[in-house]
Amino acid sequence: MASMQQLQDEIEVGIIGMGDMGRLYATKLAAAGWRVNVCDRPENFETLRSDFKDTPSLNVFRDGHLVARRSDLIVYSVEAALIDKVVEQYGPSTKLGAIVSGQTSVKAPEHKAFEAHLPADTYIVSCHSLHGPKVDTQGQPLVLIQHRAPDEKLRLVEQVFSCFQSRYVYLSYQEHDVVTANTQAMTHAAFLAMGTAWRCSGDYPWETDRYPGGIETVKINIMIRILSAKWHIYAGLAILNPSARVQVTQYAKSASDLFKMMLLGEEEAMQRRVFEARRKVFGWADHEYEDGVAPNGEAASGVEVVAPPVAGPSSSSSMQPAAQRRTSRKPFLMSDTLLDRFHLAARKALGDGEEPSAPPPRPPNSHLSLLAIVDCWATLGIDPYAHLELAATPVFRMWIGVSEYLFRSPTRLRQAIKAGIEDTTFRSDDTEFVVAARGWAEAVQFGNFAHYEWRFKDTASFFQPRFDEANKVGTEMLKVLTA
Numbered sequence: 001m002a003s004m005q006q007l008q009d010e011i012e013v014g015i016i017g018m019g020d021m022g023r024l025y026a027t028k029l030a031a032a033g034w035r036v037n038v039c040d041r042p043e044n045f046e047t048l049r050s051d052f053k054d055t056p057s058l059n060v061f062r063d064g065h066l067v068a069r070r071s072d073l074i075v076y077s078v079e080a081a082l083i084d085k086v087v088e089q090y091g092p093s094t095k096l097g098a099i100v101s102g103q104t105s106v107k108a109p110e111h112k113a114f115e116a117h118l119p120a121d122t123y124i125v126s127c128h129s130l131h132g133p134k135v136d137t138q139g140q141p142l143v144l145i146q147h148r149a150p151d152e153k154l155r156l157v158e159q160v161f162s163c164f165q166s167r168y169v170y171l172s173y174q175e176h177d178v179v180t181a182n183t184q185a186m187t188h189a190a191f192l193a194m195g196t197a198w199r200c201s202g203d204y205p206w207e208t209d210r211y212p213g214g215i216e217t218v219k220i221n222i223m224i225r226i227l228s229a230k231w232h233i234y235a236g237l238a239i240l241n242p243s244a245r246v247q248v249t250q251y252a253k254s255a256s257d258l259f260k261m262m263l264l265g266e267e268e269a270m271q272r273r274v275f276e277a278r279r280k281v282f283g284w285a286d287h288e289y290e291d292g293v294a295p296n297g298e299a300a301s302g303v304e305v306v307a308p309p310v311a312g313p314s315s316s317s318s319m320q321p322a323a324q325r326r327t328s329r330k331p332f333l334m335s336d337t338l339l340d341r342f343h344l345a346a347r348k349a350l351g352d353g354e355e356p357s358a359p360p361p362r363p364p365n366s367h368l369s370l371l372a373i374v375d376c377w378a379t380l381g382i383d384p385y386a387h388l389e390l391a392a393t394p395v396f397r398m399w400i401g402v403s404e405y406l407f408r409s410p411t412r413l414r415q416a417i418k419a420g421i422e423d424t425t426f427r428s429d430d431t432e433f434v435v436a437a438r439g440w441a442e443a444v445q446f447g448n449f450a451h452y453e454w455r456f457k458d459t460a461s462f463f464q465p466r467f468d469e470a471n472k473v474g475t476e477m478l479k480v481l482t483a
Contacts, residue, residue: 004033004159007156007159007160008033008034008035010072011034011035011072011073011156011160012034012035012036012037012070012071012072012073013029013034013035013036013037013071013072013073013074013075013160014036014037014038014067014068014070014071014073014074014075015029015036015037015038015039015067015074015075015077016038016039016064016067016068016074016075016076016077016078016086016090017039017040017076017077017078017086017103018038018039018040018044018048018077019040019077019078019230020132020133020229020230021077021103021129021133022038022040022075022077022103023133024129024133024137025075025077025103026038026052026058027055027058028137028163028164029160029163030055030057030058031163032163033057034057034160034163035057035059036057036058036059037059037061037066037067037070037071038052038058038059038060038061038067039060039061039062039063039064039066039067042062042063045060045062048060063090064086064089064090064093065090065093067090068090068091068093068094068095068098069093069094069095070095071095071098072095072097072098072099073098073099073101073156073157073160074094074095074098074099074100074101075101075102075103075127076100076101076102076103076104076110077102077103078104079104079232079236080104080105080106080109080110080232080236080237080240081109081232081235081236081239081240081449083102083104083109083110083113084109084112084113084116084117086113087113087114087116087117087118088113088116088117091113091114091117091118091119092117092119094118094119094122095122096119096121096122097121097122097123098122098123099122099123099124099125099149099153099156099157100114100118100122100123100124100125101124101125101126101127101157102114102126102127102128103127103128103129104128104236105128105180105184105233105236105237106177106180106236106237106240106241106244107126107128107145107173107176107177108173108177108240108241108242109240110126110173111126111147111173114126114147123148123149123150123153124145124147124148124149125144125145125146125147125149125153125154125157126143126144126145126147126173127142127143127144127145127157127161128142128143128145128176128180129141129142129143129164129166130142130143130169130180130183130392130393131393131394132225132229132233133229134225134471135394137164137165137166138164138165138166139165139166139167140166140167140394141166141167141169141390141392141393142161142164142166142167142168142169143168143169143170143171143176143179144157144158144168144169144170144171145170145171145172145173145176146170147172147173169390177241177242177243178243179387179390180237180241180244181237181241181243181244181247182243182247182382182384182386182387183384183387183392183393183396184237184244184393184395184396185237185238185241185243185244185247185248186247186248186251186373186376186377187373187393187395187396187399188226188234188237188238189238189247189248189251189252189437189440189441189444190251190369190372190373190399190437191219191222191223191226191227191395192223192226192227192234192436192440192455192456192459193252193255193369193433193436193437193439193440194219194223194369194433194436195223195224195226195227195436195459195460195462195463196432196436196439196440196455196458196459197429197432197433197435197436198223198429198432198462199458199459199462199463200432200435200436201428201429201432204463204466205220215365215367215370215402215405215406216365218398218401218402219369219402222395222398222399223463224463224466224467224471225395225471226395227456227459227460227463227467228460228463228464228467228471231452231453231456231457231460232449232453234452234456235449235452235453235456238444238452239443239444239447239448239449239452244444245444245445246380247376247380247382248440248441248444249441249444249445250376250379250380251372251373251376251437251441252434252437252438252440252441253376253441254371254372254373254375254376254379255368255369255372255433255434255437256434256437256438257273257375258270258273258274258368258371258372258375258420259368259420259430259431259434261273261421262366262368262420262421262430265421266421267417267418267421270417270420270421271414271417273375274371274374274375274413274417275410275413276378277374277375277377277378277379278374278407278413280377280378280381281374281377281378281383281384281407282404282407282408284407284408286410364415364416364418364419364423364425365416365419365425365426366416366417366419366420366423366426366430367406367416368420368426368430368433368434369433370402370403370406370407370416371406371416371417371420372437373399373403374403374407384400384403385400388400439455440455443455
């Protein structure tokens with residue numbers, strides 16, 4: 001393999017589509033010394049040229065034909081719903097022997113488009129950075145898909161992308177869509193439903209006394225972080241990925257079923273269902289001690305307390321029996337101390353001038369969104385840990401962390417169930433949440449991008465005045481998680 005300097009003298013990288021992720025790739029590659037050719041929609045040409053007029057190694061072109069015919073590595077960074085149309089338009093201009101990649105969040109449409117429209121004398125090594133454009137790329141998972149290319153072409157892509165300092169994850173097209181569904185589909189649905197519920201309630205949750213610190217800090221700020229992104233990122237993943245559709249639908253059903261039990265006062269039935277999900281997903285027996293382990297780290301009842309191994313993508317949709325999955329792993333995860341640090345990080349990000357202090361006492365909360373996610377995992381036989389180390393996004397890591405925090409303690413779990421049945425403090429919020437979850441599921445089931453876009457933008461507009469502060473808080477929370 002040639003040296004990096006030789007490669008940078010010989011290779012040109014093309015980016016077709018200069019949205020947030022396209023800009024992230026283009027600016028990082030140009031800063032690392034690569035010659036980068038970019039284009040976007042024709043109406044954005046002058047703006048794009050003005051934005052990058054002081055970046056000599058970044059060349060702005062009017063269309064994808066000009067980028068495709070001169071670039072040795074071409075990355076299509078466009079919406080999944082538009083990938084077929086864009087590749088059909090510019091694919092025939094691909095340079096002889098070039099490597100073509102795609103940065104779509106769902107790969108089935110991209111795979112089909114590349115096979116249909118790219119010349120046979122080109123190579124396909126696709127990619128997907130499993131994080132948003134505002135997240136530092138260092139250490140984050142970057143999926144590489146060696147679909148139609150020899151090893152030497154994969155090595156070249158690795159060298160070009162090495163400036164991201166990301167962690168490579170090697171999957172097939174099919175495996176990618178299973179992994180992203182398992183780590184993102186329900187997670188996004190949960191936070192979007194929360195946002196819609198709070199919008200319908202007409203208040204910012206952090207301005208009431210019902211959501212102080214801890215788990216609530218995590219939920220609120222990730223929700224706003226998601227809503228501050230582009231709607232099409234989540235729409236494509238949910239609507240065009242068959243696995244994601246199933247999961248979003250089941251999540252809404254799980255939330256609805258549990259809420260009905262709360263309304264009917266079926267505490268025993270709800271405990272049976274929730275603790276069954278706890279056993280299936282986390283492998284903890286009902287009678288195990290607080291936080292899932294007995295004193296001195298010994299397992300309750302002589303059962304070794306262990307966690308699931310990292311499974312291959314092909315096995316991700318079905319969990320092994322709990323006893324087989326309980327192999328040793330370090331705790332993920334969340335603790336009272338870590339959640340308090342999130343609270344303090346949030347205050348730091350917002351420039352709170354007061355002396356740091358622990359969050360105020362937390363009122364009883366049903367945590368319906370968390371009960372529903374674990375119930376959904378259990379119902380569909382999904383092991384959320386299977387891809388945790390493989391290709392989990394930062395948001396998913398925090399989401400599984402707070403879910404495990406709640407379920408790790410039988411006492412906390414019973415308190416949540418009792419709060420849902422006996423305490424009406426959150427009843428109106430839970431009602432709005434269930435309605436919102438159903439609404440998002442219907443938008444996904446019908447494959448209606450226009451409906452999805454309207455719901456997303458309608459919810460996002462309510463929180464838009466707080467986007468900047470939420471992104472600051474989210475950045476500080478990620479620092480705490482990775483410290």
